[in-house]
Amino acid sequence: MSRGHHIFFEEGTKRGRKFDKLKNSDLDDHRKEEAGDRCINITRRRSSNIASAASDSEIYNPAAPNYDASNSLMVLEDRCTFEPASTSNSPFSKSPWSCHMSPRPHDPSSTDASGNALLGMLVRKEGPIYSMAATGDLLYTGSDSKNIRVWKNHQEFSAFKADCGLVKAIAIAGRRVFTGHKDGGIRVWKVSKKNESVYKRVGTLPTMGDYIKSSMKPKKYAEVRHHHSVVWIKHYDAVSCLSLSEDRSLLYSASWDKTFKVWRISDSKCLESVTAHDDDVNSLVAGFDGLVFTGSADGTIKVWRREIQGKGTKHFFSQTLLKQECAVTALAINPKSTIVYSGSSDGLVNYWERESSLSHGGVLKSHRLAVLCIATAGDLVFSGSADLVICAWKRTSAGEHTCLSVFTGHTGPIKCLAVEKDMESKSSDEQRWILYSGGLDESVRVWKLSEQAPNNIAQYNQQHNSTTGAPILSSALSFSTRGRSSPVIR
Secondary structure, three states, X not given: OOOOOEEEOOOOOHHHHHOOOOOOOHHHHHOOOOOOOOOEEEOHHHHHHHHXXXXXXXXXXXXXXXXXXXXXXXXXXXXXXXXXXXXXXXXXXXXXXXXXXXXXXXXXXXXXXXXXXXXXXXXXXXXXXXEEEEEOOEEEEEEOOOEEXXXXXXXXXXXXXXXXXOEEEEEEEOOEEEEEEOOOOEEEEEEOOOOOOOEEEEEEEOOHHHHHHHHOOHHHEEEOHHXXXXXXXXXXXXXXXXXXXXXXXXXXXXXXXXEEEEEEOOOOEEEEEEEOOOOOEEEEEEOHHHEEEEEEOOOEEEEEEEEEEOOEEEEEEEEEEEEOOOOEEEEEEEOOOOEXXXXXXXXXXXXXXXXXXXXXXXXEEOOOOOEEEEEEEOOEEEEEEXXXXXXXXXXXXXXXXXXXXXXXXXXOOEEEEEEEEOOOOOOOOOOEEEEEEEEOOOEEEEEEEEOOOOOOHHHHOOOEOOOOOOEEHHHOOOEEOOOOOOOEEO
């Protein structure tokens, strides 16, 4: 079996059916359509370790600090344990994506040492949260209910519904909202000028007119799997992600059909379709200097260079940043320091620096299971994982990454992250951020955090990777939501 013996797959997809040896009928009880992202393969080495831990019912502790009760900076967090499937009747606990949380008594302290806190939870029981986007005081969330919900000040502000297709990606461009769906479609929505809580669908990508015109021309068809031919301007498999160019004039869409497409926002034209990888494209991000980065289930990260040609664009392959056995599952760019971050199904976060001609900068060892999402803000980078943990890292002026906090509390894999500035912060000495995390536990958690590290955090980051110098998360400050009195917003 390629890329490992342990695989996370999406129920009902062709790739999921290829690995029926690993299919578990218990997954059907939880969600027939989705059991996680598609084709995220764990390498043989890490798979055997995880399987061994699960079979022995060991305590799963991905970043267990050496707790010192006398140290005021150390906040004990409750960790999850792997429980045998027979001890729980919940189908979700039997999913390979999940470890059943077994809470233990926790001191309900309000914050951690750096002032980080859980502000609340946004709960709407209509399915796992698969996509998220934030702008200003608005948060957009997408789920497998086909609903796109808009939240403002931690309250539901508006909602609009697509006719079909699980919402897998959301991108915001001014007053327009683009949503990517499991059925391969991209819907375009526009907020009303008279009432900002009203969203109206104004089109699709491609437009109906362009699709009909292309379908009449044989040269507009492309051969896909099983020798089928489809119109090249439309994705024929799930849209996995959406990203805007730096000038916000172009929209990029990546898909499990192995391609990414380029759309001109002004007239909704598809300018180009690029067959980028040998397997599903799981992530895409448009970055600095006209570069586009794509990550795939084939284990590679590729760089594409955009050139303007007349009224259109042309993307040329530039280089391969990473080639490995396990799938690349997430990409993000820090525009401030021009660093590219990637998450993989082996639980590692790699990064590359523009200043050194995109040479490999190091590895952040932050998780025990697949990294499913990454977000950046200021000097911070966040990673969410199938191990139910969010890790927050800060890049120092020396170019090193220090782990600030480990956030726990989700009872399902963390599928998406979004970050915005804390507009209510009154401190001029430090920047504070609002972090949103959405998971397969059907909830969104809202966190407030600071870039300021505690004075003695260095003593918790003394263990380093021998080759990269990246800190290992075995001694990071952390705090937990479990056991705390937090507002639940329904």
